[in-house]
Amino acid sequence: MKTLEIPTFECETGNYHTFCPISCVAWLYQKIEDSFFLVVGTKTRGYFLQNALGVMIFAEPRYAMAESEEGDISAQLNDQKELERICLRVKDDRNPSVIIWIGTRTTEIIKMDLEGIAPKLEKQLGIPIVVARANGLDHAFTQGEDTALAATTHRCPEYNHRTTNQQKGDVVKHIVVDVVSDDKSLDEGGKSNRCNLVLFGSLPSSVASQSNLESRRQSVSVSGWLPSQRYTELPALGEGVYVCGVNPFLSRTATTLMRRRKCQLVGAPFPIGPDGTRAWIEKICLVFDVKPDGLEERENQIWKNLSDYLDIITGKSVFSMGDNLLEISLARFLIRCGMVVYEVGIPYMDRRYQAAELLLLQHTCEKMKKPMPRIVEKPDNYSQVQRMHELQPDLAITGMAHANPLEARDIDTKWSVEFTFAQIHGSVNARDALELVTRPLRRKSDSVLGLDCRSLSRQTVDV
Amino acid sequence: MKLAYWMYAGPAHIGTLRVASSSRNVHAIMHAPLGDDYFNVMRSTSERERDFTPVTASVADRHVLARGSQEKVINNISRKDEEQHPDLIVLTPTCTSSILQEDLQNFVDRASLSSESDVIPADVNYHRVNELQAADRTLEQIIRFYMDRARKRSTLDRSVTDAPSANIIGIFTLGFHNQHDCRELKRLPGESGIAVNQVIPEGGSLKYLKDLPRAWFNTVPYREVGLMTAAFSEKEYGMPYISITPMGISNTADFIAQIGKLVNVWAFALPEKRLNYKLYVDNQTKFVSQAAWFSKSIDCQNLAGKEAAIFGDATHAASITKILVKEMGIRVSCSGTYCKHDAERFNEQVQGLCDEVIVTENHTEVGDTIARIEPSAIFGTQMERHIGKRIDIPCGVISSPVHIQNFPLGYRPFLGYEGTNQIADLIYNSFNLGMEDHSLDVFGGHDTKEVSTKSLSTDRRDINWTPEAESEPNRIPGFVRGKTKKNTEVFAKGNNISEITIDVMYAAKEKSSP
Ligand code: SF4
Numbered sequence: 001m002k003t004l005e006i007p008t009f010e011c012e013t014g015n016y017h018t019f020c021p022i023s024c025v026a027w028l029y030q031k032i033e034d035s036f037f038l039v040v041g042t043k044t045r046g047y048f049l050q051n052a053l054g055v056m057i058f059a060e061p062r063y064a065m066a067e068s069e070e071g072d073i074s075a076q077l078n079d080q081k082e083l084e085r086i087c088l089r090v091k092d093d094r095n096p097s098v099i100i101w102i103g104t105r106t107t108e109i110i111k112m113d114l115e116g117i118a119p120k121l122e123k124q125l126g127i128p129i130v131v132a133r134a135n136g137l138d139h140a141f142t143q144g145e146d147t148a149l150a151a152t153t154h155r156c157p158e159y160n161h162r163t164t165n166q167q168k169g170d171v172v173k174h175i176v177v178d179v180v181s182d183d184k185s186l187d188e189g190g191k192s193n194r195c196n197l198v199l200f201g202s203l204p205s206s207v208a209s210q211s212n213l214e215s216r217r218q219s220v221s222v223s224g225w226l227p228s229q230r231y232t233e234l235p236a237l238g239e240g241v242y243v244c245g246v247n248p249f250l251s252r253t254a255t256t257l258m259r260r261r262k263c264q265l266v267g268a269p270f271p272i273g274p275d276g277t278r279a280w281i282e283k284i285c286l287v288f289d290v291k292p293d294g295l296e297e298r299e300n301q302i303w304k305n306l307s308d309y310l311d312i313i314t315g316k317s318v319f320s321m322g323d324n325l326l327e328i329s330l331a332r333f334l335i336r337c338g339m340v341v342y343e344v345g346i347p348y349m350d351r352r353y354q355a356a357e358l359l360l361l362q363h364t365c366e367k368m369k370k371p372m373p374r375i376v377e378k379p380d381n382y383s384q385v386q387r388m389h390e391l392q393p394d395l396a397i398t399g400m401a402h403a404n405p406l407e408a409r410d411i412d413t414k415w416s417v418e419f420t421f422a423q424i425h426g427s428v429n430a431r432d433a434l435e436l437v438t439r440p441l442r443r444k445s446d447s448v449l450g451l452d453c454r455s456l457s458r459q460t461v462d463v
Numbered sequence: 464m465k466l467a468y469w470m471y472a473g474p475a476h477i478g479t480l481r482v483a484s485s486s487r488n489v490h491a492i493m494h495a496p497l498g499d500d501y502f503n504v505m506r507s508t509s510e511r512e513r514d515f516t517p518v519t520a521s522v523a524d525r526h527v528l529a530r531g532s533q534e535k536v537i538n539n540i541s542r543k544d545e546e547q548h549p550d551l552i553v554l555t556p557t558c559t560s561s562i563l564q565e566d567l568q569n570f571v572d573r574a575s576l577s578s579e580s581d582v583i584p585a586d587v588n589y590h591r592v593n594e595l596q597a598a599d600r601t602l603e604q605i606i607r608f609y610m611d612r613a614r615k616r617s618t619l620d621r622s623v624t625d626a627p628s629a630n631i632i633g634i635f636t637l638g639f640h641n642q643h644d645c646r647e648l649k650r651l652p653g654e655s656g657i658a659v660n661q662v663i664p665e666g667g668s669l670k671y672l673k674d675l676p677r678a679w680f681n682t683v684p685y686r687e688v689g690l691m692t693a694a695f696s697e698k699e700y701g702m703p704y705i706s707i708t709p710m711g712i713s714n715t716a717d718f719i720a721q722i723g724k725l726v727n728v729w730a731f732a733l734p735e736k737r738l739n740y741k742l743y744v745d746n747q748t749k750f751v752s753q754a755a756w757f758s759k760s761i762d763c764q765n766l767a768g769k770e771a772a773i774f775g776d777a778t779h780a781a782s783i784t785k786i787l788v789k790e791m792g793i794r795v796s797c798s799g800t801y802c803k804h805d806a807e808r809f810n811e812q813v814q815g816l817c818d819e820v821i822v823t824e825n826h827t828e829v830g831d832t833i834a835r836i837e838p839s840a841i842f843g844t845q846m847e848r849h850i851g852k853r854i855d856i857p858c859g860v861i862s863s864p865v866h867i868q869n870f871p872l873g874y875r876p877f878l879g880y881e882g883t884n885q886i887a888d889l890i891y892n893s894f895n896l897g898m899e900d901h902s903l904d905v906f907g908g909h910d911t912k913e914v915s916t917k918s919l920s921t922d923r924r925d926i927n928w929t930p931e932a933e934s935e936p937n938r939i940p941g942f943v944r945g946k947t948k949k950n951t952e953v954f955a956k957g958n959n960i961s962e963i964t965i966d967v968m969y970a971a972k973e974k975s976s977p
Binding site for chain 1: 465466467470474496500504505507508511512516519520524557558562563
């Protein structure tokens with residue numbers, strides 16, 4: 001057997017654009033319906049949030065800033081008193097089941113003891129207070145969710161047989177509703193009791209129930225999600241519970257689940273793209289000793305349905321600048337679609353947590369006879385732009401700061417954040433993911449501009 | 464600490480970055496953690512910038528926390544110097560640097576030794592000033608730096624131009640309709656025989672700053688940014704300046720009259736004869752601008768006495784207030800600004816023009832005020848537009864903060880004579896939209912529309928409406944429905960009634976009608 005090309009990792013300066021990790025608030029507050037997020041920080045943070053979230057901010061969101069003032073920073077004001085006052089107001093106005101404090105770099109630098117204050121206020125107010133320190137002097141974008149989930153992990157009830165069996169009843173009922181048409185779901189109540197599988201990662205509820213369904217098809221039932229739709233419904237964790245991540249940026253949560261809650265981690269590729277979804281389920285089946293059924297046909301069917309999109313992208317090249325940690329899974333999927341990936345920038349690479357995904361990437365490259373992409377951790381955007389000028393990729397997956405300038409230099413781009421917000425998980429959503437990737441490419445061929453609009457910038461190339 | 468959901472003016476470093484990235488070949492290096500370079504996204508998306516925003520971060524990570532960022536900042540400065548050869552590098556502090564209390568001046572001193580570019584640290588205090596004040600300050604700092612240096616090197620050109628000319632100060636990136644205003648502003652003095660010497664900072668090159676004093680005078684179209692620079696040039700270089708915003712017919716006329724005064728002082732030295740600015744204004748007002756004619760037309764008569772609420776930055780809110788009241792006969796119930804630092808002057812300007820003045824940075828206060836007044840139209844920022852949406856009142860956007868739709872591709876100045884046309888459209892359309900909606904209501908078009916309580920505060924309601932009473936207000940035309948409903952609730956509260964029935968409604972109505 002031919003040996004696989006081993007991935008090599010490079011590390012650059014870390015001068016790249018990404019969103020601040022507190023932006024996770026934007027999707028987490030929507031996911032956990034009875035939560036309230038309080039970001040403790042300075043004006044910069046608030047300004048960022050309000051601009052990044054655009055219209056959402058007007059919808060009476062369940063999050064706010066506790067904006068520190070000069071007095072807080074010089075510690076003239078008592079942190080605890082201040083937070084108490086603010087949380088009381090939040091309680092009165094919105095009455096949430098949990099308040100999640102997002103610590104920022106400000107609290108970090110001035111060493112505000114959020115962890116120490118929270119338990120005291122929790123008692124006083126009678127509302128759970130979870131502290132997630134975006135702790136991110138070196139964390140990027142989606143890793144914010146990771147810190148928030150890792151902190152929430154400690155609040156999940158302890159797993160023990162009696163309570164779980166009770167809960168199971170609910171879960172089964174719930175799932176049957178989801179899959180009325182699926183006759184298999186009814187006859188395997190006995191089997192599903194063996195598996196205590198909790199999935200972690202925040203997905204829109206429709207995507208989550210699709211994933212439930214996929215694993216249900218293989219007679220593995222999902223006993224809970226972290227995060228759940230409501231804070232009050234967090235899944236039970238403990239010895240004997242298997243956990244599996246649905247997103248590549250959840251390494252801290254994975255570690256916490258293993259070390260602190262004694263759960264068993266199922267290391268699998270992530271369910272992005274039909275190939276990823278299949279590999280993900282196969283791995284889960286393997287763990288629960290279930291023989292996967294009909295997965296291959298299902299995958300082939302999905303690829304067939306994608307053929308119109310595949311025609312557009314096969315043979316095209318991609319350069320991914322890197323800002324949200326989905327990059328490896330996405331590259332693997334795109335290579336399987338027949339694209340050539342030149343470079344995968346990624347803010348941070350946890351080789352253990354992503355091991356299965358990396359392996360699948362290698363296999364995919366071999367299978368598709370494509371070179372292994374160059375993987376660049378902590379990329380340097382300036383150097384990347386230089387490299388792009390040489391490589392002239394057909395598509396750059398990039399942040400919004402670079403998209404318009406690159407377009408003006410005739411490099412088609414796709415905003416990377418869209419992959420974070422769009423539904424791209426599971427076989428069902430593979431089409432949506434490709435819809436995003438192909439959009440700039442489709443637009444181009446449709447273009448009616450007769451003029452030579454190839455370069456619309458006056459700036460010299462090397463800038 | 465304070466609880467905040469929304470802010471009108473951004474943090475200080477945004478102001479500095481806006482000024483720095485507007486000048487040509489200036490690079491800003493932010494001393495900030497990862498993710499704080501959100502400015503680049505704003506500029507690239509909102510302004511649809513074609514070029515890379517000349518801002519990079521010198522990332523403050525754990526490492527920096529432990530050892531200080533001196534080496535890193537200096538390396539980043541030299542690297543930019545080599546890669547892009549900017550004329551100037553502005554080291555921009557963020558809250559992080561203010562908390563870490565690092566000595567940026569010291570970094571700059573060391574970096575300038577080896578760098579070809581000039582390097583200065585932006586001198587803004589993160590906690591004391593907001594975006595606009597910081598922009599004002601940074602602009603002054605840069606101009607001062609180059610003018611003083613030119614003076615020391617005796618390259619400063621202090622001979623005024625032969626023909627009258629002006630500098631336009633304060634046009635810059637991400638400013639509300641700034642690009643269009645700039646074009647209109649160049650035209651305005653141009654037509655009255657005055658050349659534009661320089662526009663700063665937008666698109667200007669630092670090399671030419673030494674020629675700034677050649678202009679006969681400076682104009683500062685927006686109060687928020689540029690006044691410090693103008694005041695400095697007046698004090699140090701004796702240049703007079705005009706700080707009237709030429710927005711609306713009468714302000715524009717005042718603006719041109721000022722120009723006339725300044726130019727005609729030199730009349731004896733002019734080769735041609737005196738310019739007649741009055742004639743120019745007259746002609747423009749009557750025939751170029753449609754606004755004067757509009758205010759006489761039947762359309763505008765219909766607006767007379769209608770109520771409006773206004774909120775925005777000091778420049779726009781004050782000017783629009785004046786236009787509505789003096790040029791269109793509309794009643795302004797409330798006019799306000801979030802520019803707290805300019806409150807005194809704002810009060811002075813809208814004095815006597817409106818019933819109520821509100822100066823606040825708190826959007827809930829603005830929302831509640833608007834909900835209480837229930838004007839027929841709102842003129843405000845994007846925030847007020849959304850407030851309007853929730854309580855069903857049309858809103859025209861007249862000031863930052865704004866979204867991408869407020870960076871139109873088409874020509875939409877707010878200043879000058881073309882600006883008066885644009886504003887007239889904006890105002891008329893806003894009111895008209897509301898009227899159309901109401902007449903639909905009157906003729907039963909929207910009878911399924913839910914009753915709006917027109918309250919924005921999060922107070923829980925402790926008054927119940929019986930179903931019959933609830934449906935009753937639907938028979939009242941929309942534009943009075945909210946008021947009726949509220950009066951009823953106030954009446955109920957005042958009389959300790961906890962359930963509103965039809966009887967209570969009519970009782971309330973009797974009480975409130977004269
Ligand atoms: S202190 Fe840090 S986290 Fe807070 S706004 Fe400033 S740079 Fe951002």
